[in-house]
Structure formats: C-alpha cells, structure tokens
Amino acid sequence: MLPEFVSRSREQFPALRRQLNGQPIVYFDGPAGTQVPQSVGDAVSDYLLRHNANTHGAFATSRETDALMDDAHAAVADLLGANYSDLIAFGANMTSLTFALSRALARTWQPGDEVIVSRLDHDANFSPWVLAAQDAGALVKEIDINFDDCTLDIDDFRSKLSSKTKLVAVGCASNAVGSINPVAEITRLAHEVGALVFLDAVHYGPHALIDVTDWDCDFLACSAYKFFGPHVGILYGKRMLMETLRPYKLRPAPENLPGRWMTGTQNFEGIAGVVAAIEYLSQIAGGGGSRRDQLKAGFAKIVAYERSLSAHMLDGLAHNSDVKVYGITDSHRVGERLPTFSIRHKAMLPKQLAHYLGERGVFAWHGNYYALPLTEVLGLEPEGAVRLGMVHYNTPEEVDRVLALLREIG
Structure with a gap:
C-alpha cells in the first residue's frame, strides 16, 4: 500500500493520468525533468x-x-x-x-x-x-x-x-x-x-x-x-x-x-x-511551522520513501544477470544514493533498450545525459547507458513493471 502522502501527491499530477496503449505511463525520465503538479501550471x-x-x-x-x-x-x-x-x-x-x-x-x-x-x-x-x-x-x-x-x-x-x-x-x-x-x-x-x-x-x-x-x-x-x-x-x-x-x-x-x-x-x-x-x-508532510520547517518535514518523507524504491529496484536488478548496474548496487547502502540507476542490457544497445521500454509505456533516457565526464571514464561512450530515474510520485508497482520488462528480453 502506498504511503498516504504519495497517493495524495500523485493525484496532483495530470501527466500521471496519461496512458499509452491502454496502460498508464511510467515516468522514469525524472532526472531530465520531472512532471509538474496542477498548481504549477495554474x-x-x-x-x-x-x-x-x-x-x-x-x-x-x-x-x-x-x-x-x-x-x-x-x-x-x-x-x-x-x-x-x-x-x-x-x-x-x-x-x-x-x-x-x-x-x-x-x-x-x-x-x-x-x-x-x-x-x-x-x-x-x-x-x-x-x-x-x-x-x-x-x-x-x-x-x-x-x-x-x-x-x-x-x-x-x-x-x-x-x-x-x-x-x-x-x-x-x-x-x-x-x-x-x-x-x-x-x-x-x-x-x-x-x-x-x-x-x-x-x-x-x-x-x-x-x-x-x-x-x-x-x-x-x-x-x-x-x-x-x-x-x-x-x-x-x-x-x-x-x-x-x-x-x-x-x-x-x-x-x-x-x-x-x-x-x-x-x-x-x-x-x-x-x-x-x-x-x-512544503505541503507534502501536511504539518505546520515555517515554510522551511514544512520543507524539512516533507523531504524527510520523500527520502524515506525513495530509499524504499531504491532498495526494491536494486533487489530486483540483482536477480537479472543480463543487466549491468553502474554505481552503488548494495541495497543496504541506499542512504548513499538516490533512486537513479544507469544500466546496460547485454541483449540490446542503450538506444534499443530505451525504445523497447518506451514502446511499452516506460519513459527512460539513453545516452550520456550530459554526464560525459563519467561515461567517458567508465568507457561507455558513444552508446552510453539507459537511465531509470524515480522521484516520489513513482511507485513500487512501476518498479515491478520495469523489472518484468527487463526480464522479458530474450
């Protein structure tokens, strides 16, 4: 069951109601720009x-x-x-x-x-x-x-x-x-x-x-x-x-x-x-105090929830030998990382993998995402990798959907 603040937050993002081929879109492209709540557009x-x-x-x-x-x-x-x-x-x-x-x-x-x-x-x-x-x-x-x-x-x-x-x-x-x-x-x-x-x-x-x-x-x-x-x-x-x-x-x-x-x-x-x-x-936690205090409370909830998403993703990826994960892969170290994952699949080049996911309603970036100093030193150029990036409006069910799609690749 989703935390109440996540359910309440998701209701405020019109983009999360969009579908592709009868399925809700999974926005794992947040590191390149998040979706916005209705209040921002207003x-x-x-x-x-x-x-x-x-x-x-x-x-x-x-x-x-x-x-x-x-x-x-x-x-x-x-x-x-x-x-x-x-x-x-x-x-x-x-x-x-x-x-x-x-x-x-x-x-x-x-x-x-x-x-x-x-x-x-x-x-x-x-x-x-x-x-x-x-x-x-x-x-x-x-x-x-x-x-x-x-x-x-x-x-x-x-x-x-x-x-x-x-x-x-x-x-x-x-x-x-x-x-x-x-x-x-x-x-x-x-x-x-x-x-x-x-x-x-x-x-x-x-x-x-x-x-x-x-x-x-x-x-x-x-x-x-x-x-x-x-x-x-x-x-x-x-x-x-x-x-x-x-x-x-x-x-x-x-x-x-x-x-x-x-x-x-x-x-x-x-x-x-x-x-x-x-x-x-500032309204995520729903408490009182100054705006800075409200932001502290809201981000405390975000951090705890996103760490659970990171652990869920890492545990799932650990069971897929076809996928290489770059960065911290130990789910016990989620406090040292954000829910942002660069991966490669041995059966597909990054551009092909991003296209495969995109056609199935999972939006994720491929390439170097302008992190060229890192992709160069890791030897990932010119193809780069595929980035799966989550924020607090993403859900464990969306993680499961992505993990299933990665397992289905022959």
Missing part, C-alpha cells in the same frame, strides 16, 4: 493571463510582478536554507548561470592557480570551469572515482588540494548513477586551504533537502524543472562574493543584489511556477 497560466508585465513600473501589473519576484526570492531562500532572499538569483538555466559565474571568477585567477572538478559530474559543472581555467591559465585537476561503486575518491581529493586551489566544483549527487557526495566534508576540506566551493544541486534538489548554510558552500546552483517546476535556473552565493565579484552585465542593470547577477528580463511566468512548486513541496 500559476504559470495565471501570471501570463492576468499579471503579465515587466518590473519596476508605475502601474498595477508591474507592481504585481515586483511582488511576485520578492515572493520567489523568499521561497527559494527557504528551499535552499539561505538566510537572506537577496542572495538568490534567477536565470535561464543552471548551465547559463554557471557559465556566467565562471567568467566572473576567472577574472580573479592567474597562471599557477588550480581548479578542481569531478569526473562524477554533469558536464555543466565541468566544462564551464575547465574553459574558464584555460582562459586564466589555471591548472585543472580531476577527482578520481571509485570504479566499483561510482563514488568520489575522497582520499584522491585530499591529495589534490593545495594552497594553489582556488575553486572546487562538485555535484551534490550524480545525475547518472545517483551517488550522493559528502558535500559538507568536501567544503570543509576546501576551505581549509582557502578554496571556494561551487555545488551543483540540480539532481539532488527533488530528492533531499538542500542546506547551503549547514554545508557552508560559497555557491550553489539548481534548476526548478528538476523539482516539479518550470524551466528556471537558480544561483545562490555568499554575500561577500556576490557583492564583490564583477559579473558581465549591462550598464543599466542594477549593482545591488540580486539584480547584478540576473541578466536581462526574467522568465516571470516560470518564476511564478517556481513559487508554486516550492509551495507544493
């Missing part, structure tokens, strides 16, 4: 149809947009655990915001400086820093992975830190294999040598509570379309850095926070949807 539509305007005008719809933006900065600050809403910037997507920040940070680097990136990351937290380092003449070092379970080699990370390290860029969790990184420890070690830390929380965001204050990271980026919202990117940074770094921006753009990091006219209708997505997450 918020986007309401803004466009009733409040659409640019900011800072002397008329009603513009003032309403100003109020929306204030609400959005506050809502995202609550989601990320930031103490101040003006430390939140919006942009087109995480990639664009990261490129913009990398250009600004590279202005402070010089030949001989060092930047550390990870082979476990999405390329959006790899190439922007590599390219910025090249422009500045800085050296790039890569953290090795443990090949048996696709986790970061923390001892290797320690060995590569030095007084020359200016930035460490790592993900909170792998978007390919689900491994959760010890970001608080990574940040502490980096700060001990005077380095800044940039965290990519895009894949982590729908699964567990982000806490920039507890982690003490210097920057963090995520994307709302991964946590049940529209296509909007989000950047957090510590005040001193956000105020003193020089972003590339237009002359009329404001110098104060957060405007100096928000390039051009924003996607206001999308940002309205971001607020609605955070409100949805």
Whole structure:
C-alpha cells in the first residue's frame, strides 16, 4: 500500500493520468525533468493571463510582478536554507548561470592557480570551469572515482588540494548513477586551504533537502524543472562574493543584489511556477511551522520513501544477470544514493533498450545525459547507458513493471 502522502501527491499530477496503449505511463525520465503538479501550471497560466508585465513600473501589473519576484526570492531562500532572499538569483538555466559565474571568477585567477572538478559530474559543472581555467591559465585537476561503486575518491581529493586551489566544483549527487557526495566534508576540506566551493544541486534538489548554510558552500546552483517546476535556473552565493565579484552585465542593470547577477528580463511566468512548486513541496508532510520547517518535514518523507524504491529496484536488478548496474548496487547502502540507476542490457544497445521500454509505456533516457565526464571514464561512450530515474510520485508497482520488462528480453 502506498504511503498516504504519495497517493495524495500523485493525484496532483495530470501527466500521471496519461496512458499509452491502454496502460498508464511510467515516468522514469525524472532526472531530465520531472512532471509538474496542477498548481504549477495554474500559476504559470495565471501570471501570463492576468499579471503579465515587466518590473519596476508605475502601474498595477508591474507592481504585481515586483511582488511576485520578492515572493520567489523568499521561497527559494527557504528551499535552499539561505538566510537572506537577496542572495538568490534567477536565470535561464543552471548551465547559463554557471557559465556566467565562471567568467566572473576567472577574472580573479592567474597562471599557477588550480581548479578542481569531478569526473562524477554533469558536464555543466565541468566544462564551464575547465574553459574558464584555460582562459586564466589555471591548472585543472580531476577527482578520481571509485570504479566499483561510482563514488568520489575522497582520499584522491585530499591529495589534490593545495594552497594553489582556488575553486572546487562538485555535484551534490550524480545525475547518472545517483551517488550522493559528502558535500559538507568536501567544503570543509576546501576551505581549509582557502578554496571556494561551487555545488551543483540540480539532481539532488527533488530528492533531499538542500542546506547551503549547514554545508557552508560559497555557491550553489539548481534548476526548478528538476523539482516539479518550470524551466528556471537558480544561483545562490555568499554575500561577500556576490557583492564583490564583477559579473558581465549591462550598464543599466542594477549593482545591488540580486539584480547584478540576473541578466536581462526574467522568465516571470516560470518564476511564478517556481513559487508554486516550492509551495507544493512544503505541503507534502501536511504539518505546520515555517515554510522551511514544512520543507524539512516533507523531504524527510520523500527520502524515506525513495530509499524504499531504491532498495526494491536494486533487489530486483540483482536477480537479472543480463543487466549491468553502474554505481552503488548494495541495497543496504541506499542512504548513499538516490533512486537513479544507469544500466546496460547485454541483449540490446542503450538506444534499443530505451525504445523497447518506451514502446511499452516506460519513459527512460539513453545516452550520456550530459554526464560525459563519467561515461567517458567508465568507457561507455558513444552508446552510453539507459537511465531509470524515480522521484516520489513513482511507485513500487512501476518498479515491478520495469523489472518484468527487463526480464522479458530474450
């Protein structure tokens, strides 16, 4: 029997009522973008149809947009655990915001400086820093992975830190294999040598509570379309850095926070949807208290439930000798991973497997999912793998359906 909060949540997602060939669709494509609850679509539509305007005008719809933006900065600050809403910037997507920040940070680097990136990351937290380092003449070092379970080699990370390290860029969790990184420890070690830390929380965001204050990271980026919202990117940074770094921006753009990091006219209708997505997450547990307290309670339920999904999936895959699973495969270690699984089947190439599943109503991605640093080091290029990614609106019955389809392959 499904937990009550899962049943209640599933009722709010219109996409979950869609069918293919008489069967409900299984959305295991969440790592590339989750489905959205009705309230998010309503918020986007309401803004466009009733409040659409640019900011800072002397008329009603513009003032309403100003109020929306204030609400959005506050809502995202609550989601990320930031103490101040003006430390939140919006942009087109995480990639664009990261490129913009990398250009600004590279202005402070010089030949001989060092930047550390990870082979476990999405390329959006790899190439922007590599390219910025090249422009500045800085050296790039890569953290090795443990090949048996696709986790970061923390001892290797320690060995590569030095007084020359200016930035460490790592993900909170792998978007390919689900491994959760010890970001608080990574940040502490980096700060001990005077380095800044940039965290990519895009894949982590729908699964567990982000806490920039507890982690003490210097920057963090995520994307709302991964946590049940529209296509909007989000950047957090510590005040001193956000105020003193020089972003590339237009002359009329404001110098104060957060405007100096928000390039051009924003996607206001999308940002309205971001607020609605955070409100949805804050109502999952159904309790009281502040919005941050409600989010903590909601994510506690999500984490516990998704761990049960992960264990169910791993136990099922362990009985299929035709399937290779990349990453943590021990169901007793589900606390170290998210419910994201990259697999290969010995009878089909990844594209064929994704097509096979898709024709039977299971939507899953194939390829490298932009986790190119990892698929390269694992030797999975050019075909990549197939990613089965779950969130809290998925069910054990859907896992069983996928496992059965994998067993049926001759």
